[in-house]
Amino acid sequence: MNTPLIPSASRRDFLSRSAQAAAAGLLGSAFGASSPATSETLVQQLYGSMDEAQRKALCFAWSDPRRLKVDNNWHITPQKIRDVLKPDQQDLVRQIFDKLHSDEYKSEVWRQFDQDNKGDGGFGSASIAIFGQPGTNQFEFVLTGRHCTRRCDGDSEKGAAFGGPIFYGHAAQGFNEKPTHPGNAYWYQAQRANEVFQALDGKQRETALLGESRDEDGSDTVKLSGKIKGLEGISVGDLSADQKDLVKKVLADLLKPFRQSEREESMKYIEAGGFDNLHMAFFKNQDVGKDGVWDVWQIEGPNMVWFFRGDPHVHCWAHIREPKGV
Incomplete structure (x- = not known):
């Protein structure tokens, strides 16, 4: 005897729930009840x-x-x-x-x-x-x-x-900012970088402190050199453990204005390029107010440049890539 193909109670419940879930999904999509927008x-x-x-x-x-x-x-x-x-x-x-x-x-x-x-x-x-x-x-x-x-x-x-x-x-308060750059949204980054300089000893400071910085020239300003040696300033590889730790913390602070995914990707590429291959330089000839707080400085490695120019107001250029061959 053939049994009519009538869904059992459990099957009817399953089909009903499936239909309801599909409808809810469509409604959710229509009204934006999905993953948060990026x-x-x-x-x-x-x-x-x-x-x-x-x-x-x-x-x-x-x-x-x-x-x-x-x-x-x-x-x-x-x-x-x-x-x-x-x-x-x-x-x-x-x-x-x-x-x-x-x-x-x-x-x-x-x-x-x-x-x-x-x-x-x-x-x-x-x-x-x-x-x-x-x-x-x-x-x-x-x-x-x-x-x-x-x-x-x-x-x-x-x-x-x-x-x-x-x-x-x-340019917080005009084109030519005062030495303390009052009201500047990004001056905190230079203050953090200057903490690294203050942590250096006399010989290290001589290596890190140079005369004139690079020119600002559009995309060429942050052209990556690919070099491990011969970069300007002091090599992070020549710093003590506590000095290196401070540089890492400064890099993390430079990235704070940006979304989490960009911060994580940036640090991943910087570390892949070799933290000890980074160089840090400060430039004495562009010292606003001649106060010994260096307004112009940079961190550079084979696959990154972070160039901060605080004279006459703040300009910052950043370029970070995965190192070649990784």
Whole structure:
């Protein structure tokens, strides 16, 4: 005798629960009840909201040379976001930029950006570009303006912290800042670096303290040398254990304004390049106020450069990559 194919009670319950779960999943997706948004997912959302004219103005091939350019005051596209993006799209750009930074420091990052771009109309004066196809494994978003080059790439640019070289800076109280740089969002970084100098003995200071720093020259400012020897300043490998520990702590503090994933990736690449291969240099000829607190300094290794120029106000250039052969 054939039994009709009627689901048992347990099977009916299973099918019912499955249908409910699927519906809940669809509703959750529709109302945003999914994983928290990241800068990368917001870039994808921004890209999806663009019309043909906006994409033509702001979206380019992955191979475009502007993708990895960095400078202290520039616009990656001539169109400012206030002129090409709708208000809700501008808000997405704000969220993308916001989520690139740590909760601890983002208020200071915004204060700097708003102050430095106030004369040009604030955040709307920034410019953006998107390279490649968001949502794939090859895309990059870049935001530029005065004292700002920031990137978001979902690790598309393989082996590069921050998606490539970045720039940040601040002119807190005018172009020529006072020796203590009052109100500067990033001066704390120089104060921490100067703690390393103070921890050096006389001979070490002679090695670490040089005359003139490197020039600022766009992307060439942070061109990586690949060298282990012959870099400027004192080798971290020649420092004592406690001095090395202090340098590590300073590096961690330099990274504090940025999101956790970038901090972790940066430290991973720095350590892979050999912590003892880093060199630290201070430059006496650019000492604002001649107070012996060195406004200009750098940390450089074969696969990283962190160049801080505090004369006449703060400019900072950073570039960290996975060492070759790793």
